Amino acid sequence: MSGPRLFALLIGCLVSGSVIAGEPDADRGKRLYKVCAGCHGFSGEGNEIVGAPSLAGQETWYLARQIGNYQHGIRGGNGDDTLGVSMAMMAQALTSEEHSADVVAYINTLPRPTPATGAGDPARGASLYAPCVACHGEQGQGNEALQAPALNLMPAWYQIAQLKKFKEGSRGRQPGDTYGAQMAPMAAVLSNEADMADVTAYILSLNE
């Protein structure tokens, strides 16, 4: 067994408690979240230095689905996606669907953070955002029916990193990634990092 895998397993043993079916338990989620806080921050505010996005304020259906995606190699299953691979190992710390639901329920109690804006040009980004509206919404608020997450609360550096992964193919191309496969061609319409920075700046201006 490789070192990181053993580490993830040990953490999994440490954080797992008894499994009780029923409503998600945010108190148990708070205990389970301790292992996440090291990267995502105690308030789920994210940490650019380790590449961990904010989680607070994001829709619960999206968080739950992403945790499952990491656990099943649908996300973080491509070796070029170094940070995705490391998050996929951390997702193994949640040893049951109940625990995942509990952590998500706890994250849902945390206040929505103010996202870090980047250096992009929001005016230029407005027209680049036009094809995104159908799924992510006029205000970048997301759309559950299409499983498209809220973007207007995600830090610029994180959005740009994800757009690059979708464009380069290390996210959205794994077998079983139905929704990532819908997003990937959209990143391809952004021709370079400047476009990505501008569209992100526009999305974040929707908060103002």
Ligand code: HEC
């Ligand atoms: C070692 C640092 C680290 C730890 C610990 C960690 N994460 Fe992450 N997490 C990351 C990184 C880095 C990313 C971004 C990975 C990528 O680019 O795909 C991420 C991404 C995520 C995402 C995707 C968010 C989005 O907007 O798509 C979710 C959900 C998530 N983590 C939940 C958790 C939970 C729950 C825990 C605790 C069980 C946890 N993470 C522990 C580093 C970590």
Ligand code: HEC
């Ligand atoms: C056909 C619907 C659709 C369109 C159009 C679309 N997206 Fe997405 N987008 C999605 C879905 C679905 C996801 C979630 C993918 C997953 O589950 O991994 C997503 C994910 C993302 C993410 C990652 C968010 C996170 O928390 O990890 C970013 C950033 C993003 N989209 C930006 C954009 C931008 C910018 C555009 C326009 C250029 C766009 N999207 C157009 C459906 C769409």
